[in-house]
Amino acid sequence: MPPSSRGCAPAAVLELGSGPGWLVQRILESLGPLAHRVRFVESDFTKPDWHAGLPKYHAVVTLQAVHELRHKRHAASFYKAAGSLLLSGGCSSCAITSAARQA
Ligand SMILES: C[S@@+](CC[C@H](N)C(=O)[O-])C[C@H]1O[C@@H](n2cnc3c(N)ncnc32)[C@H](O)[C@@H]1O
Secondary structure: OOOOHHOOOOOOEEEEOOOOOOHHHHHHHHHHHHHHHOOOOOOOOOOOOOOOOOOEEEEEEEEEEHHHHHOOHHHHHHHHHHHHHHHEEEEEEEOOOOOOHHH
16 A cells, blocks of 8 residues: 555565565555655575575565465565564565456
């Protein structure tokens, strides 16, 4: 949601596996003038320390990327690490299909 619509401070959002950028494009469009405040981080989320050094976020989102873990046995530690990046009261979203692509 755009910060102006929320009537509060801008949110820090982490997208995991941005790839070609379907989701990040939507996020940036919603941010409007704040969209320039973007940082790209290269990290391999199949590695145990993929989240090392990252700050905390209001939201952690991912779209069509978790399958890149390649086996469900990696999922629990992945979600635990993603959850550790959330600020208190933050939220996370993981989607394996894209509504934009289905439309
Ligand atoms: C299907 S694309 C994701 C689509 C993207 N979320 C979107 O909305 O357009 C999967 C992406 O996951 C990322 N990815 C693949 N393996 C990864 C890994 N081991 N660690 C981190 N990211 C990875 C790559 O950026 C790849 O493009």
